[in-house]
Amino acid sequence: MAEISQTGWFAVRRELSPRGKWMLGIGSFLLPVLVWCVVSYVPFVWHPQVLITQPGSVDYFQPGMRVDKAVFADELDHARETHAALPAGVSANPVYLPAPHEVLRAFYTAFTTPPASQDGVWLHQSLWHSIQIIFWGFVVSSLIGVPLGIVCGTYSVLARLQEPFFEFFRYLPAPAFGALMVAVLGIYDAPKIAIIVIGTLFQQVLIIANTTRKLEYGLLEAAMTLGTTRLKLLTHVVVPGILPDLYRDQRILLGWAWTYLIVAELVGTSSGITWYITQQARYQHFDNVYAAIMMIGIIGLGTDLVLAFLGRKLFPWDRTLKA
Amino acid sequence: MFNPQTVPDYLLQSDAVRSRFERLKAREPILEVRNLTKRFVTPQGEHTALADVSFTTHRREFVCVIGPSGCGKSTLIRILAGLETQTSGEVRVNGKTVRGPGADRGMVFQGYTLFPWLTVKKNVMFGLRMNGQGNTQAEREALQWLDLVGLEKFANAYPHQLSGGMKQRVAIARALANRPGILLMDEPFGALDAQTRAKMQAHLLDIWRNVDITIFFITHDLDEAIFLADRILVLKAHPGEVQELIEVPVPRPRSYAQFNTPEFLATRARLDALIHPPAQEEPEDEARVRPHMIRLTDVNDTVE
Numbered sequence: 001m002a003e004i005s006q007t008g009w010f011a012v013r014r015e016l017s018p019r020g021k022w023m024l025g026i027g028s029f030l031l032p033v034l035v036w037c038v039v040s041y042v043p044f045v046w047h048p049q050v051l052i053t054q055p056g057s058v059d060y061f062q063p064g065m066r067v068d069k070a071v072f073a074d075e076l077d078h079a080r081e082t083h084a085a086l087p088a089g090v091s092a093n094p095v096y097l098p099a100p101h102e103v104l105r106a107f108y109t110a111f112t113t114p115p116a117s118q119d120g121v122w123l124h125q126s127l128w129h130s131i132q133i134i135f136w137g138f139v140v141s142s143l144i145g146v147p148l149g150i151v152c153g154t155y156s157v158l159a160r161l162q163e164p165f166f167e168f169f170r171y172l173p174a175p176a177f178g179a180l181m182v183a184v185l186g187i188y189d190a191p192k193i194a195i196i197v198i199g200t201l202f203q204q205v206l207i208i209a210n211t212t213r214k215l216e217y218g219l220l221e222a223a224m225t226l227g228t229t230r231l232k233l234l235t236h237v238v239v240p241g242i243l244p245d246l247y248r249d250q251r252i253l254l255g256w257a258w259t260y261l262i263v264a265e266l267v268g269t270s271s272g273i274t275w276y277i278t279q280q281a282r283y284q285h286f287d288n289v290y291a292a293i294m295m296i297g298i299i300g301l302g303t304d305l306v307l308a309f310l311g312r313k314l315f316p317w318d319r320t321l322k323a
Numbered sequence: 324m325f326n327p328q329t330v331p332d333y334l335l336q337s338d339a340v341r342s343r344f345e346r347l348k349a350r351e352p353i354l355e356v357r358n359l360t361k362r363f364v365t366p367q368g369e370h371t372a373l374a375d376v377s378f379t380t381h382r383r384e385f386v387c388v389i390g391p392s393g394c395g396k397s398t399l400i401r402i403l404a405g406l407e408t409q410t411s412g413e414v415r416v417n418g419k420t421v422r423g424p425g426a427d428r429g430m431v432f433q434g435y436t437l438f439p440w441l442t443v444k445k446n447v448m449f450g451l452r453m454n455g456q457g458n459t460q461a462e463r464e465a466l467q468w469l470d471l472v473g474l475e476k477f478a479n480a481y482p483h484q485l486s487g488g489m490k491q492r493v494a495i496a497r498a499l500a501n502r503p504g505i506l507l508m509d510e511p512f513g514a515l516d517a518q519t520r521a522k523m524q525a526h527l528l529d530i531w532r533n534v535d536i537t538i539f540f541i542t543h544d545l546d547e548a549i550f551l552a553d554r555i556l557v558l559k560a561h562p563g564e565v566q567e568l569i570e571v572p573v574p575r576p577r578s579y580a581q582f583n584t585p586e587f588l589a590t591r592a593r594l595d596a597l598i599h600p601p602a603q604e605e606p607e608d609e610a611r612v613r614p615h616m617i618r619l620t621d622v623n624d625t626v627e
Contacts, residue, residue, distance in 0.1 A: 222436035222494075225404050226450035226501060227426030236453070240440045317439050317481045 024033050033100065040099035043091050052184050057084030066092055098287040103294070106287035116279070123276055129296060130261060130272035133189060137196025137264070138257045142250065144197075145204035150246075152205065153212020154238055163209070167201045174199035174260055178267040187268035191232035195267055199260035211245045212238060243313070244318035251307050324535055332589035336572045344570055347381055347553060353504050353537050354380040354403070359412035361398055371562035372398045376412070378556060378568060380539065382504075386542045387552035391598055395563030400509050403539065404430045405515045417504055426454055428506040429498030433514055435490040437482040443493050444469065446479040452502040468496040471530065488519040495527070499534060508540045512547070521579070524550060528577060545594045549587055550577055557597050566597055 005011065016024070039046050050072040055061035058075045067075075072089060079086050093099075100107075110123045121129075153161040174195050181191035181198075215238060223237045265274035273292055280288040311318075336344070349600040354445055361373040373393040380386050387402055388396050403414055414421040416428060419421035429450075437446050444465050451461035469475045472492040491511055502625055512520040524547060542548050548555050552571050559566040572586040581587050 002617075172522060216434075218432055218434050218436040221404075221406050221424075221436060222407065222430070222432060222438075223449070223453075225426075225428065225430040226453055226497070226505075227424075228453045232453060234594070236449075237438070241438070243440065246566035315440070319483055 036100055040093060040097070047085075047091040047093055049092050049094055050089040052087060052089045054086075054088035056087035057122065058087045061087050068208075085214060095284055096286050098290060102287040103290045106285075106291040107294075110288050110291050116283075120279075121276075123292070125297070126271075126273050126276040130274070130296075131299065133192050133264060133272060134196065134254075134257055134261055136189075137193045137260075138200065138254055139254075140193060141197045141200040141204055141257070145201045146208055146246070146250075149205045149208025150212050150234070150238060150242070153209040153215075153230040153242075159209055161293060163206065166205055170202035170206065175263040175267075178263070182268045191267050192271070195264035196257050196260045199264075200253055200257045203256065204249075207249050207253070208246060211249055212242050214245070215241045244315040247307075247311050247315070251304055251311075254307075255300060255304065258296065261296070329592065332585065333383050333569065333572060333593040335586075335589075336438055336570070337574060337586075340572055340574050343575065344553070347384055349509055350381040350383065352379045353384075353417055354539065355413075355415040356403075357413045357415075359399070359402065359414065361395065361402065361407070361411050362410045373402075373409070374562035374564050375565065376558075376565055378565060380505075380537060383531075383535065383537055385528075385538045385551055385553045386540065386556060387548035387554075388539070388556045388558060389543060389545060389594065390547050390558030390563070390566075391560045392543070393563075394558040394560040396558055397509060398563070399414045399558075400430075400539065400541050401508050403505075404428055404507050426501045427503050428505050429501055429503035430509070431491070431494045431498050431511045433510045435482070435487070435494050437490055437493055437497070439482050442479050442481055443474060443485070446482065447497045447500050449620055450497060454501065465496075465500060468500045469493075471499075471534075472496045472526070486519075487515050491523060492517065492526070495530070499530070499536065503536070505537045505539055508538065510541050512544065513543070520547075527551065532576075545591060545598065546582065548594070549573060550579075550582075554607065555590075555594070557594065559597075569593065602622060 359376040447465035448461040555569040557566040
């Protein structure tokens, strides 16, 4: 009978060493970067276009222009037949796929390049504006959603009174409320925050109510037999009991809020990182576009890592956080 | 030979045991259960979990409840704790009718139910704090109770760092810290291994001897019931009714050496007869499981 080896790379659910975890984690980033490098730097991989260096006799070619390989070959043949000056060029990727080093450079130059127009904003100002929108959207949503979720998870009557409607409402796409929110709240930051709240709140209440319901009922019973009053049951058993899970939920929901950022910022007057990205795309500065998109990812992942680290310090009794 | 109606062995009590029971019954009743009935409505129709259960427990008595599965022992203890309400009948503790959970009845659950976010000490302090005691006073008392269960060294540990037996000790300390009149225990040692369980039984008897507490203890282990109890309440299933309230004739103080004494064996035989009657009808859901054994090894390769 064939035996399954439980050592080596493909052992099922193998416990990894801390060093192995780090290495693989870094590898998860290196792999896509490697693919990107291969596509960008190895000339015979993809490179469907030709970057013109010498227009030669082709009147519409200009240095720095990108044309499809087939067009370039056509023109080259044509020039050869007519014994005119030959155009020259190097194979290149389309303008929307800059090479890694260009994006890397853009990370730096994006912060040092002054805004194009006089009333424009610097990149760091755009980013800060976006972070503020996320922050306030998430705070407003949590101020309503967390208490409501906990109360609904504890009292079935309240849960039933809100849940069917919230289940319905969470399917309504938040961006659909854009125009409405502008009409109600004006064109500046308020409708953007409102979009994030609409996108987050309804999920938040349902998720937190569910988390609250997962609290072992035996703990509530034990507390009751110890003489705990109904109000103290909520503050001294339910809330501390679900706190680690609640924290985890909030981390996931914060990620959710980030995904609504771009649509939210398109509402009313475009602002923040979205405005920056659309501006740069308009001028075909795709290296800046990639850099800006990656900055969102870095900020998001960074906050999540910090929050995860804090969680381990805050909840020493929690076993699941260690995983 | 003189009396054709011989008294069953388990009813024979030595003088010392008889006088103990007389003294016990002279104590004031702490728990009175009268005509307790509990019916559930299930999709299959109405189900009677408890039918007309009545008994009285005296102060500092140790009562064990046993019965086959489905006899409603858990329902009974949950009603006593106030976690469930009865359909009819009355439960009185110290003369007061039970209307819900309260600090006058402590409870220890099979699943420990320690608060994982609190240290051992804070777990024991929980009831005291909930009942309005100050922090320092509660802490001092909690440490005394931890000392009593032998866990003062673990005061600042979290529950997940303790073994099952230690967790249950904390749960007992937490329940006792409130100074309840009755300690309700719902199969508290059911999840422990045999060795730990034996230790916990001896320890519980020690606590009971030294603390003013009445213990109402549910178990499905017949030996455990005889070893611990003054009286054993035997329930029968479908519906849950009191079958017999047995006065355990084994003298106190108890020790494991008594497991082979005639009184112990006689009581054990009686309980066996009550819980596993000879021609017992199988409960419906059990009856559906009929293993059909086929020979899957060489016919001559026998192991017995």
